[in-house]
Amino acid sequence: xxxxxxxxxxxxxxxxxxxxxxxxxxxxxxxxxxxxxxxxxxxxxxxxxxxxxxxxx
Numbered sequence: 001x002x003x004x005x006x007x008x009x010x011x012x013x014x015x016x017x018x019x020x021x022x023x024x025x026x027x028x029x030x031x032x033x034x035x036x037x038x039x040x041x042x043x044x045x046x047x048x049x050x051x052x053x054x055x056x057x
């Protein structure tokens with residue numbers, strides 16, 4: 001893997017980690033159960049994407 005590709009993967013890992021934390025925080029603050037469930041699903045999706053990027057290393 002080139003250094004440029006490694007920088008891309010590291011950036012993607014940071015982005016997915018940030019999005020996961022945002023979804024988790026938002027889910028806990030929402031009062032609407034439907035929206036809260038949706039945010040939980042987004043959190044799970046970003047966790048999966050994070051793991052896929054991590055497996056590239």
